[in-house]
Amino acid sequence: MKVAIIGQGYVGLTISAFAGEHFEVVGFDNNSKIVDQLNKGISHIEGVESSTLQNWIKAGRYRATNHGSEIADVDLVVIAVPTPLTKDRKPDLAYIESACKTIGENVKKSLLIINESTSYPGTLRNYIKPAIERHSNSSIEHLYSISPERVDPGRSDYNQKNTPRLFAGLTPEASVRTRAFYSKFCDELIEVSSPEVAEAAKLFENTFRQVNIALVNEFAQIAHSLGISVYETLDAANTKPYGFMKFSPSAGVGGHCIPVDPTYLAVVAEEHGAPATFIRRANEVNAEMSKYVVDRIEADNEGNLVGKSVLVVGVAYKPNVADVRETAAGPVIDQLRKRGAVVSWHDDTVGMWRGEISAPLSGADIAVVVTKHDAVKEHDIFSSAPYVFDTTGSFRKENLSFVRNF
Ligand SMILES: NC(=O)c1ccc[n+]([C@@H]2O[C@H](COP(=O)([O-])OP(=O)(O)OC[C@H]3O[C@@H](n4cnc5c(N)ncnc54)[C@H](O)[C@@H]3O)[C@@H](O)[C@H]2O)c1
Numbered sequence: 001m002k003v004a005i006i007g008q009g010y011v012g013l014t015i016s017a018f019a020g021e022h023f024e025v026v027g028f029d030n031n032s033k034i035v036d037q038l039n040k041g042i043s044h045i046e047g048v049e050s051s052t053l054q055n056w057i058k059a060g061r062y063r064a065t066n067h068g069s070e071i072a073d074v075d076l077v078v079i080a081v082p083t084p085l086t087k088d089r090k091p092d093l094a095y096i097e098s099a100c101k102t103i104g105e106n107v108k109k110s111l112l113i114i115n116e117s118t119s120y121p122g123t124l125r126n127y128i129k130p131a132i133e134r135h136s137n138s139s140i141e142h143l144y145s146i147s148p149e150r151v152d153p154g155r156s157d158y159n160q161k162n163t164p165r166l167f168a169g170l171t172p173e174a175s176v177r178t179r180a181f182y183s184k185f186c187d188e189l190i191e192v193s194s195p196e197v198a199e200a201a202k203l204f205e206n207t208f209r210q211v212n213i214a215l216v217n218e219f220a221q222i223a224h225s226l227g228i229s230v231y232e233t234l235d236a237a238n239t240k241p242y243g244f245m246k247f248s249p250s251a252g253v254g255g256h257c258i259p260v261d262p263t264y265l266a267v268v269a270e271e272h273g274a275p276a277t278f279i280r281r282a283n284e285v286n287a288e289m290s291k292y293v294v295d296r297i298e299a300d301n302e303g304n305l306v307g308k309s310v311l312v313v314g315v316a317y318k319p320n321v322a323d324v325r326e327t328a329a330g331p332v333i334d335q336l337r338k339r340g341a342v343v344s345w346h347d348d349t350v351g352m353w354r355g356e357i358s359a360p361l362s363g364a365d366i367a368v369v370v371t372k373h374d375a376v377k378e379h380d381i382f383s384s385a386p387y388v389f390d391t392t393g394s395f396r397k398e399n400l401s402f403v404r405n406f
Pocket residue numbers: 006007008009010011012028029030031034080081082083095096098099102116117118119149150151152153256257
């Protein structure tokens with residue numbers, strides 16, 4: 001069976017790597033630089049080994065392309081393109097639309113189309129199916145299903161094989177064929193009663209995280225105002241064996257999912273006249289954390305950051321990945337600069353970002369740890385500045401007088 005995977009980023013390439021063991025995979029991406037690199041067997045995604053790609057390429061089971069004509073004869077299509085927010089923070093389905101155009105214009109036979117991109121309930125039925133039909137110049141009838149992706153880049157304990165996968169077809173036949181596809185490389189498949197349930201479940205999973213992160217971020221501020229350690233309090237609460245799940249405070253939330261997906265749910269809720277107050281407030285609390293962190297740093301430094309050199313350590317949105325989408329480091333840096341600090345950042349995993357390059361981990365007045373990659377040594381952070389504010393909780397047990405945290 002020949003499978004086309006539209007979008008070769010975190011989700012699409014990860015699926016390609018697993019599917020390549022069983023199927024011939026055409027990885028379609030409209031970024032020609034990514035396509036060239038992939039065809040040389042070079043992976044740009046943590047968790048997808050270049051050696052795996054090279055094996056599949058050698059065996060004739062993988063090639064990347066940006067030519068729509070190369071998906072004309074495939075038997076199954078997976079959509080894995082970005083679903084960000086527009087500037088006014090509304091769902092942006094432009095990438096989905098463009099993927100549907102590629103499929104509609106190029107696929108010449110009836111097949112199964114699975115959406116893995118995260119979007120609001122109703123996207124498969126009311127947006128993807130009509131868009132593909134609109135773009136195709138024949139009356140071919142396709143099968144459609146959704147299987148929301150749960151990949152967590154950089155994570156080694158859970159992967160495509162051992163993470164249970166939700167799915168639902170628009171028709172029973174679509175469900176049967178979706179199960180047959182994923183069962184080749186996924187241990188546990190859970191069929192739900194409609195695509196809308198699967199789409200909503202994905203959004204609710206990430207909303208659960210977003211709201212709990214906001215709650216713990218607010219609690220960090222409460223604990224500080226009470227003069228108690230947020231970390232010790234959370235550890236204490238976490239000794240309860242049921243009914244509690246520990247989240248940790250941070251400088252905010254980043255990545256393509258947690259700051260974005262809940263808003264898809266909020267927008268669709270409000271369109272249906274239902275409240276989305278938790279989501280809206282959680283977005284605000286998480287977004288305000290950068291200001292809170294910089295307020296704390298300013299207060300610890302004679303209430304004045306003008307002219308002070310501040311080194312932000314770690315700008316990726318989470319440890320051990322190079323992904324900077326929606327990273328909390330962005331607003332932290334903006335806040336620091338607004339208050340007159342001279343800011344540079346160190347993150348050799350990211351290398352280059354916003355037209356700036358990673359600075360040496362040394363010589364600052366103040367260091368702010370936003371993300372702690374495993375490769376960054378604690379003692380290098382400690383010697384980089386005489387004052388360190390750690391938002392990650394990495395050094396809280398060391399009780400060093402020059403290291404502050406929440
Ligand atoms: N990254 C994650 O951890 C994660 C986890 C679960 C779900 N998701 C969801 O999966 C979807 C994809 O996310 P991602 O992180 O893989 O994005 P990504 O940015 O890493 O990759 C998307 C790829 O799609 C390509 N692309 C964009 N438009 C295209 C088009 N019209 N045709 C072909 N290629 C196109 C881009 O060049 C890019 O390489 C999103 O809906 C996201 O919310 C992501």
